[in-house]
Amino acid sequence: MRQSQLFTRTKRENPSDEEAKNAQLLIRGGFIHKEMAGVYSILPLGYRVMDKIIAIVKEEMDAIGGVQMKTSALQNKESWEKTNRWSDDVVDVWFKTKLQSGSELGLSFTNEEAYSNIAKNFVSSYKDLPFYPYDFKTIFRNETRSKSGMLRGREFYWKALYSFSKDLAQHNMFYEKAKQAYHNVFKRVGIGEYTYITFASGGTFSKYSHEFQTISEAGEDTIYIDEEKGIAINKEVFNDEVLAELGVDKNKIMEKKAIETGNIFSLGSKFSEPFELNYKNENGEDIPVFMGSYGIGITRLIGTVVEILSDDKGIVWPASIAPFTVHLVALGEDMSEAEDVYKELNNNGIEVLFDDRVGVTAGEKFADADLLGMPLRVVVSKRSLENGGAEVKGRTDSESVIVPVNEIISHVKKVIQ
Amino acid sequence: MRQSQLFTRTKRENPSDEEAKNAQLLIRGGFIHKEMAGVYSILPLGYRVMDKIIAIVKEEMDAIGGVQMKTSALQNKESWEKTNRWSDDVVDVWFKTKLQSGSELGLSFTNEEAYSNIAKNFVSSYKDLPFYPYDFKTIFRNETRSKSGMLRGREFYWKALYSFSKDLAQHNMFYEKAKQAYHNVFKRVGIGEYTYITFASGGTFSKYSHEFQTISEAGEDTIYIDEEKGIAINKEVFNDEVLAELGVDKNKIMEKKAIETGNIFSLGSKFSEPFELNYKNENGEDIPVFMGSYGIGITRLIGTVVEILSDDKGIVWPASIAPFTVHLVALGEDMSEAEDVYKELNNNGIEVLFDDRVGVTAGEKFADADLLGMPLRVVVSKRSLENGGAEVKGRTDSESVIVPVNEIISHVKKVIQ
Numbered sequence: 156m157r158q159s160q161l162f163t164r165t166k167r168e169n170p171s172d173e174e175a176k177n178a179q180l181l182i183r184g185g186f187i188h189k190e191m192a193g194v195y196s197i198l199p200l201g202y203r204v205m206d207k208i209i210a211i212v213k214e215e216m217d218a219i220g221g222v223q224m225k226t227s228a229l230q231n232k233e234s235w236e237k238t239n240r241w242s243d244d245v246v247d248v249w250f251k252t253k254l255q256s257g258s259e260l261g262l263s264f265t266n267e268e269a270y271s272n273i274a275k276n277f278v279s280s281y282k283d284l285p286f287y288p289y290d291f292k293t294i295f296r297n298e299t300r301s302k303s304g305m306l307r308g309r310e311f312y313w314k315a316l317y318s319f320s321k322d323l324a325q326h327n328m329f330y331e332k333a334k335q336a337y338h339n340v341f342k343r344v345g346i347g348e349y350t351y352i353t354f355a356s357g358g359t360f361s362k363y364s365h366e367f368q369t370i371s372e373a374g375e376d377t378i379y380i381d382e383e384k385g386i387a388i389n390k391e392v393f394n395d396e397v398l399a400e401l402g403v404d405k406n407k408i409m410e411k412k413a414i415e416t417g418n419i420f421s422l423g424s425k426f427s428e429p430f431e432l433n434y435k436n437e438n439g440e441d442i443p444v445f446m447g448s449y450g451i452g453i454t455r456l457i458g459t460v461v462e463i464l465s466d467d468k469g470i471v472w473p474a475s476i477a478p479f480t481v482h483l484v485a486l487g488e489d490m491s492e493a494e495d496v497y498k499e500l501n502n503n504g505i506e507v508l509f510d511d512r513v514g515v516t517a518g519e520k521f522a523d524a525d526l527l528g529m530p531l532r533v534v535v536s537k538r539s540l541e542n543g544g545a546e547v548k549g550r551t552d553s554e555s556v557i558v559p560v561n562e563i564i565s566h567v568k569k570v571i572q
Numbered sequence: 573m574r575q576s577q578l579f580t581r582t583k584r585e586n587p588s589d590e591e592a593k594n595a596q597l598l599i600r601g602g603f604i605h606k607e608m609a610g611v612y613s614i615l616p617l618g619y620r621v622m623d624k625i626i627a628i629v630k631e632e633m634d635a636i637g638g639v640q641m642k643t644s645a646l647q648n649k650e651s652w653e654k655t656n657r658w659s660d661d662v663v664d665v666w667f668k669t670k671l672q673s674g675s676e677l678g679l680s681f682t683n684e685e686a687y688s689n690i691a692k693n694f695v696s697s698y699k700d701l702p703f704y705p706y707d708f709k710t711i712f713r714n715e716t717r718s719k720s721g722m723l724r725g726r727e728f729y730w731k732a733l734y735s736f737s738k739d740l741a742q743h744n745m746f747y748e749k750a751k752q753a754y755h756n757v758f759k760r761v762g763i764g765e766y767t768y769i770t771f772a773s774g775g776t777f778s779k780y781s782h783e784f785q786t787i788s789e790a791g792e793d794t795i796y797i798d799e800e801k802g803i804a805i806n807k808e809v810f811n812d813e814v815l816a817e818l819g820v821d822k823n824k825i826m827e828k829k830a831i832e833t834g835n836i837f838s839l840g841s842k843f844s845e846p847f848e849l850n851y852k853n854e855n856g857e858d859i860p861v862f863m864g865s866y867g868i869g870i871t872r873l874i875g876t877v878v879e880i881l882s883d884d885k886g887i888v889w890p891a892s893i894a895p896f897t898v899h900l901v902a903l904g905e906d907m908s909e910a911e912d913v914y915k916e917l918n919n920n921g922i923e924v925l926f927d928d929r930v931g932v933t934a935g936e937k938f939a940d941a942d943l944l945g946m947p948l949r950v951v952v953s954k955r956s957l958e959n960g961g962a963e964v965k966g967r968t969d970s971e972s973v974i975v976p977v978n979e980i981i982s983h984v985k986k987v988i989q
Contacts, residue, residue, distance in 0.1 A: 161639070162694050162703035162736070188690050190644045191677075196690060197642040199705065205642070222578070225614040225622070227607045228645070228710055229667075229727050250646075252667045252679065254726075255716045260608075262669065262679075273605050273613060277579050286579035288616065293645055293710065299672045309671075310646050319579070 156479070158510045161185075163198050165523050175373065177458035178304025180470050184526050186457075193301025193309035200527070201457065203478035205312070208453055209291055211343045211475065212314050215336040219329070221287045221316050226269040228293060230261040234268045237429040248296040262295035267422065267448060270317045271430040278444060281321045281436050285329060289316035291453065305458030306373060306414060312454045318447040321434060323360075326421065326445045333449050337367055337417050344456060345473025349463055350416060351387035353378050354401065360423025360445075363392070367451075368413035373462045376415055379408040387413075414459050422446040470528030471550050474571050479508040481567060482529035484520050486536035488513075493535040496545065496563060503564045505571075525550070531567060535560075573896070575927045578602075580615050582940050592790065594875035595721025597887050601944050603874075610718025610726035617944070618874065620895035622729070625870055626708055628760045628892065629731050632753040636746070638706045638733050643686040645710060647678040651685045654846040665713040679712035684839070684865060687734045688847040695861060698738045698853050702746060706733030708870065722875025723790060723831060729871045735864040738851060740777075743838065743862045750866050754784055754834050761873060762890025766880055767833060768804035770795050771818065777840025777862075780809070784868075785830035790879045793832055796825040804830075831876050839863040887945030888967050891988050896925040898984060899946035901937050903953035905930070910952040913962065913980060920981045922988075942967070948984060952977075 163185030170182050170189070178195075181187045186201035197205055213223065229252075235241035241261070243249055250262040263269065270288065277283065291314050301309050316333070320326040334352065341350040346369050353368040368378045368387055377390040381403045388397060388408075398405055424443035427433070433441040464471045474480060481500055485493035490511060500507040508529060510520050517536075524532045534546040534555070545563055548555035549570065558566045580602030587599050587606070595612075598604045603618035614622055630640065646669075652658035658678070660666055667679040680686065687705065694700060708731050718726050735750070737743040751769065758767040763786050770783040785795045785804055794807040798820045805814060805825075815822055841860035844850070850858040881888045891897060898917055902910030907928055917924040925946060927937050934953075941949045951963040951972070962980055965972035966987065975983045 156639075160637070160703070162691070162700065162705065164694050185694075188693065190646065190686075191648050194644045194646045196644045196686065198690070199639040199641045202641045206640075220577070222573075222616040223623075224616045224619045225729075227611045227613050227727050229607065229611045229712070231608050250669045250677075252669045255714055260667075269607075269613065273615070274579070276605065277581050277602075283579065286577070288579065295646070297672055310644055312642075 156508055158508055159512050161199060161508075163200060165526055173304060174302050175304035175306065175458075176465070177306060177373070177461040180461050180465055180526070181305065181457070184470060184528075187305070191309075193298060193307070195305065195308065195310075195454075197454075200478045204457055204472070204476050205453060207476040208344055208456055209314075212291075212340055212451055212453070215339050215343075216287075216289050216314070216316055219287070219332045219336050221289045223290060224288050225290050226263070226266060226273070226292060228263050228295070230263055230269065232259050232261070234272050235261060238268055238426060240268070248298060250295045250297045263292065264294060264296050266290075266292070266315045267317070267426045267446075268430075271426040271432050271446070274319055274444065275430055275432045278319065278432060278434050281434050284434060284444065285318060285320040285325055287316055287318050287329065289314060289449075303373065303375075303458075305454050306462070307375075308454060311452060314451045314453060316449040318449070320445045320447070321436070321442070322445055326447055330419065330421065330447055333419050333447075334365065337419065337449075337451070340451065341367060341369070341416065344460065344476050346416070346460060346463065351378065351380055351385065351413075353387040353389050353413075354392060354397065355389040355418070356392050357421065358423070359425060361421035364418060364420040366415050367417035369416045369459050369463065370411045371414050371459065371462045372412050374412040374414040376413050377410060378413045379403075379410055381408055383407065414455070414462070416456055416459050417449075417451040419449045420447060422448055465528070466551070468522075469526030472528045472530065474530045477529050478527075479506045479529050480571055481505055481507040481531045481533055482510065482524045482527065483507050484510045484524055484532060484534045486517050486520065486534065489537070490535075492540060492560065496533065496535055496560060499564060500567070503568075505564070505567055531570060533563065533567075573925055575925055576929050578616060578925075580617060582943055590721060591719050592721035592723065592875075593882070594723060594790070594878040597878050597882055597943070598722065598874070601887060604722070608726075610715060610724070612722065612725065612727075612871075614871075617895045621874055621889070621893050622870060624893040625761055625873055626731075629708075629757055629868055629870070632756050632760075633704075633706050633731070633733055636704070636749045636753050638704045640707060641705050642707050643680070643683060643690070643709060645680050645712070647680055647686065649676050649678070651689050652678065655685055655843060657685070665715060667712045667714045680709065681711060681713050683707070683709070683732045684734070684843045684863075685847075688843040688849050688863070691736055691861070692847055692849045695736065695849060695851050698851050701851060701861065702735060702737040702742055704733060704735050704746065706731060706866075720790065720792075720875075722871050723879070724792075725871060728869060731868045731870060733866040735866070737862045737864070738853070738859070739862055743864055747836065747838065747864055750836050750864075751782065754836065754866075754868070757868065758784060758786070758833065761877065761893050763833070763877060763880065768795065768797055768802065768830075770804040770806050770830075771809060771814065772806040772835070773809050774838065775840070776842060778838035781835060781837040783832050784834035786833045786876050786880065787828045788831050788876065788879045789829050791829040791831040793830050794827060795830045796820075796827055798825050800824065804828075831872070831879070833873055833876055834866075834868040836866045837864060839865055882945070883968070885939075886943030889945045889947065891947045894946050895944075896923045896946050897988055898922055898924040898948045898950055899927065899941045899944065900924050901927045901941055901949060901951045903934050903937065903951060906954070907952075909957060909977065913950065913952055913977060916981060917984070920985075922981070922984055948987060950980065950984075
C-alpha cells in the first residue's frame, strides 16, 4: 500500500487526554481513533494488526475443534434473570437500553448466558456432546473509569469459546488442549516469552482457573512467577498452601505486574443448571452439561504488544502481526527505482507500506517508520544506490546494511522467516 | 465437517413465531437462532454463509481502493448533535444507553457522523483526497415492529463505505466504479439476474440515489423495471418527468415488489459542512469535502437469497456462498467407502458436510440435505456402490447420476466451476 493513499497521518505529540502508553503510541501512529474514554475506532493500520491476530486465534481455535458463529449484542432480560446477573446491583458494568415498547435490553458484557440458551435447543443426549462454539465479538462494559487505553475498554473486541461436555473427564481433555492452544496464540503473536500460565481463583467446580498473564508495568494484576516451572500464581490466591500444592519454592519466585491477556475457566454446571441445559446419559438420567469458558481480548492483545514491545522511538511489531512486513522509504525526487522495488515486493507476496510521499524530509520519513514499527525498513535513495543498493534495517537494529536491489526479495524472506 | 460434530440440528416444523419465509427456513435448518424479534444469533452453518459473503464484498471494495477499518458501536451525543440527528424526535430508531456518569450514548444506526468526525483529523489539503474507508459492522435500529426475519433486523450486520473526494468530478469517477463493484457483488453471490440498479430519491447534491433492488414478493419496495435497459425506477420517484429523463417507455415496464439489498448515495457536503470537514484547494481556499455513502446489508443479503432461492423442500444456496459445496450422505452401517470419499474431497480442497450420523433414516438424511441446500448431494450406500459408485445430484435436479468413486473429484470440480 502506498502511504500517499493511506488517509491517516502520524502525530508528533502525544494526545493530552491519554495516560496509557499503548493509547498514546497507537493514536500518534494513526492506528486508532479515540471516540471517548475507553472507546476507540480501529483505523486501517490498526485493523491490519487486528485482522492478523484474529486469523491466528481462529486457526488455533479451529485446530482444537472450535466452530465459529456470531451471537447477538442485544440481550434479553429473561436469560440473565435465570442466572441472577440482570440486576445492576449484581453486575455493575451493564449498558442497558430499551425497545420502543419499553422492554429492557442489555448489551453483551459476556457470553455464558447467550451460549447456554442456544445450546439448550440442540442438546438432548450424551451423543450430542462435546462441542465447542466460539465467536469474535464486540463486548460492552460500563466501567466507571477507563484510562488504560486498549487494555480496559468500555467497548472492546474479544474471542470467547465455550465448551459443552458430558462430564469432568471429557471436559478436562479439552481443557488441556485449550491450554496448549493458548500458549500457541501468545507465542505466535510475539509475546510468548513474557506470558505465563497463572493459577487464579476457581469456583465451585475447580479449585483454580487459569489466566494467561503477560508481564508489564501497565498491568493491573500482581503475579508470582516460578521461572523454572514456567508457571505463575495470581496474588489473589497466593498463600503457603497453594505454594505447597504447586510445589513452588517461595524463595525462587519473582513478583511482577502483569496484564491478563487470556483466561480459561471450568464452569461446571454453574450455567447449565439455571438454564436446565441437561442431557440424558446412557442410563436415561438427566445430567447437567459440564461447561468451560475460554477468553482472549483481541483489542487488549494489541494494547499489550504495544506496552511491552516499543521503545522511545515508537512501536515494534512482531512480524506475525505487523500491519506490513516492510516499510519501503523512497527519498529524493526520482522514485523510479523505489517504484520497481515496490512492485517486486508486491509481486513476491511481501506486504509493504511504501512511503512515496513527496515534500516530506528524510528525517520525517525515518521518524514515521520508527513510530509505525514495521519489522524491516528498506530505504531507496540516490545515495543508497550509489552505495550499491537499498539500506535495509530491522526495526530494533542500530545499523542498516546495503543490499543490492536484485537481492532484496531473498534478503527480506531470509530475515522474516 | 462431520454432521455428527455440528452441534445444531434441523427442525421439522416451522417456528410458530416467524412469518417470514427466510427466518422460518434459516431457523429450521439451524443457520440462525432467534434471540428476540429482529435479533438473531448466527449459528455455525449461517456463519459460513456470512463469512463467504463478507469475503466477496471485501474483495470488491478493496479492488476499487477501499481500506478496511472498524468504527465503534458506542456513539457520543456531540457528534450527532452537529448534524441534528441526536434527538429521538428526528431519528426514531435510536437505541440509547448511558455511562455510569449519566452521559447519554447511542448505538450506531448508521455511520456518516463517525466517519466524518474521524476524517476531520486527517484532511487538510486537496492532496489528502480522495480516500475510501469502509467497515463491516453490527448496526442497531430500534424498529417498532420487526417481523421480516433477516430482511429488517433490530440488530444486523452491514458493510458501509464512505468516499471522501475534493469535488463532484472526483466523486463521480469513484461513484461509477462503485456501481460496477455492486453489480459484481450481486452477481457473485448468485442474485445478479434478480437485482436491478434502481433510480431512487437523491438529495441536495444529486437528483437520484441508486438502490440495488432484488425482486421478491417479500420486499417492502415497489419498483418499475425496464428489462431492456436493465434499470428500474423506485415508485417513490416514479413520474412522467423521470420516465422521460431516463428514456423509459411507460408501456414496456414491469411493476415488481423488491428488497433493497444495497444503495449508493452522493452526500455532497451534507455531513462535511456541519463537521467543518474542509480542505484547502490549490488556491488556498477552504472547501467542504464531497462525500458519498455505499451500503450493503450482509445479513439482509442472506435473508434475500433464502427468500428467492428456495423451494418447498428448503434452501438452494448458490455455490459461491453455500456453507459447503458438497453434502456427502452415507447410508447404511458400513460407512468405510463414504469415509474414503470424505477424505478425498477434503484433500482436494472441496468443502464438504459429511452426514455420518448413525441411527438416522435415509429419508431423514435426504430431507435434511434438501433443507440445508448445499449445491451437490453425494450419496454413498451399498446400493449406490453396487450400481457403480456414488449417486450425485444437484440440489435442484430431479434425478441423480451414478459417478464412479474415483471420478467424484473431477465430477464435482466440473459441476461447480
